[in-house]
Amino acid sequence: MRKxxxxxxxxxxLGTMFTLGxxxxxxxxxxxxxxxxxxxxxxxxxxxHNVRNEGNKELGDYVITEQQMEKDLAFLKEKGYNAVVGxxxxxYVQGLKDLPEKPVFLTFDDGYESFIAxxxxxxxxxxxxxxxxxxxxxxxxxxxxxxKHLDYAHLxxxxxxxxxxxxxxxxGNHTYDLHELKEKDGRKGANIKKGEAFADYKKVLTxxxxxxxxxxxxxxxxxxxxxxYPYGFYSEESEKILKGLGFDITLTCDEGVNxxxxxxxxxxxxxRYNRPYRVETEAFFKNIGIE
Numbered sequence: 001m002r003k004x005x006x007x008x009x010x011x012x013x014l015g016t017m018f019t020l021g022x023x024x025x026x027x028x029x030x031x032x033x034x035x036x037x038x039x040x041x042x043x044x045x046x047x048x049h050n051v052r053n054e055g056n057k058e059l060g061d062y063v064i065t066e067q068q069m070e071k072d073l074a075f076l077k078e079k080g081y082n083a084v085v086g087x088x089x090x091x092y093v094q095g096l097k098d099l100p101e102k103p104v105f106l107t108f109d110d111g112y113e114s115f116i117a118x119x120x121x122x123x124x125x126x127x128x129x130x131x132x133x134x135x136x137x138x139x140x141x142x143x144x145x146x147x148k149h150l151d152y153a154h155l156x157x158x159x160x161x162x163x164x165x166x167x168x169x170x171x172g173n174h175t176y177d178l179h180e181l182k183e184k185d186g187r188k189g190a191n192i193k194k195g196e197a198f199a200d201y202k203k204v205l206t207x208x209x210x211x212x213x214x215x216x217x218x219x220x221x222x223x224x225x226x227x228x229y230p231y232g233f234y235s236e237e238s239e240k241i242l243k244g245l246g247f248d249i250t251l252t253c254d255e256g257v258n259x260x261x262x263x264x265x266x267x268x269x270x271x272r273y274n275r276p277y278r279v280e281t282e283a284f285f286k287n288i289g290i291e
Contacts, residue, residue, distance in 0.1 A: 136176030
């Protein structure tokens with residue numbers, strides 16, 4: 001294995017150990033999510049990461065079990081919620097279609113291989129949609145001949161293509177190579193550094209995000225309209241740049257209710273509720289207003 005490939009694999013494994021994609025710890029909050037409100041349609045967004053077996057040592061804030069995943073989907077189905085993806089939101093804002101009753105948006109950050117092995121069959125079983133936000137560097141890495149295990153492996157391009165061909169799955173952009181905390185140079189995810197000139201930052205973010213968009217065009221014949229911020233770090237500068245790059249939706253790690261209106265600006269800076277392991281399905285959804 002080449003030295004550079006080994007470095008990337010080590011970086012990926014290390015990131016998994018510390019649950020790359022982490023945002024903020026789960027906080028119990030109650031929101032109104034049913035029916036229409038004067039300000040718009042309430043939309044809860046759930047943020048998942050990896051899904052593994054019971055007893056896995058990584059279970060925690062960003063890794064839940066397959067049993068919990070299935071319970072979540074069964075619960076939402078029983079309560080009459082309908083899963084949507086980013087394209088559904090864009091179509092609604094543009095007046096092309098209505099949103100279903102009691103919409104919910106399921107997102108999976110980092111593009112772990114467990115998505116196709118574990119989550120996708122459950123989406124099919126419960127007829128639910130989801131958006132998986134991939135990290136370009138890791139997708140490239142696991143498209144090579146490298147060691148793989150469901151505990152840490154990420155989707156390769158062949159698997160991404162398979163998922164992209166399903167009406168149940170949407171592929172989002174989670175940066176190509178900005179999904180880490182670079183303490184040495186002060187970069188936090190895809191955010192602007194303190195004191196960094198806007199022009200310099202714009203080039204860094206544009207080059208990285210565009211690289212993954214081009215990879216998607218190459219492998220999927222279409223780029224993404226959804227961008228998920230690594231670690232949830234975002235700013236006015238990042239939002240301005242991403243809008244200029246043609247993204248219609250940006251996902252943060254802030255927690256709270258989203259109100260979807262006919263104004264396209266409502267799709268930027270969307271809030272999400274992180275789904276941790278140490279909370280039962282009913283309690284988790286009750287805390288965010290889904291009962």
